[in-house]
Amino acid sequence: MAAPNTARSRSHRVAGGRVPGSCVGPSTSARAASLLRKADELLSGAAGADVPGERFRLSYLAALRGAGAVVAAAELRGFHQPKRRPATRNAWVMMMRADDTFAGWADYFADRSAARAAVEAGVQRVVDAEDASRFYDEVGRFLHDVENYLSAESGTGPRM
Numbered sequence: 001m002a003a004p005n006t007a008r009s010r011s012h013r014v015a016g017g018r019v020p021g022s023c024v025g026p027s028t029s030a031r032a033a034s035l036l037r038k039a040d041e042l043l044s045g046a047a048g049a050d051v052p053g054e055r056f057r058l059s060y061l062a063a064l065r066g067a068g069a070v071v072a073a074a075e076l077r078g079f080h081q082p083k084r085r086p087a088t089r090n091a092w093v094m095m096m097r098a099d100d101t102f103a104g105w106a107d108y109f110a111d112r113s114a115a116r117a118a119v120e121a122g123v124q125r126v127v128d129a130e131d132a133s134r135f136y137d138e139v140g141r142f143l144h145d146v147e148n149y150l151s152a153e154s155g156t157g158p159r160m
Helices: 030-047 052-076 091-098 100-110 113-120 129-154
Strands: none
Touching: 030 052, 030 129, 052 091, 052 100, 052 113, 052 129, 091 100, 100 129
8 A cells, every 4th residue: 555645645735725635536637636746746845945046946847747737637538739730848838728728827837937947047046035936826826726627627626
């Protein structure tokens, strides 16, 4: 028997007031649930990051996993990338194509891709502490929306 996933068994709340893993039901895509768990872990890591750039980077990675969860859930419902368009590897485009209700989030995160690349390249002062904290909070809200999306998929209903 596998050990309980501590990221899911903790009762603490992360950004956006979410309790990690509180709404993924038994019929949710295993891949989508796994990606959301990883997003929770990354966002928890971001909460403890002292350096603004690292907090931003971990938050961005959490958002990427959230986008992956949306795409995985949509694939379970029969969504496939259109054949007439070349397949894209851009997570934000894939998420928007999978479910256009996430278009606003896709635009928001795509607009921050250059900052993420700069942070990963080691450029200092790309984001300050306030920007990193604001971004962390927005990622928490996004993951809450993803969690609600997965809840609707599994029939467990949205969590507040």
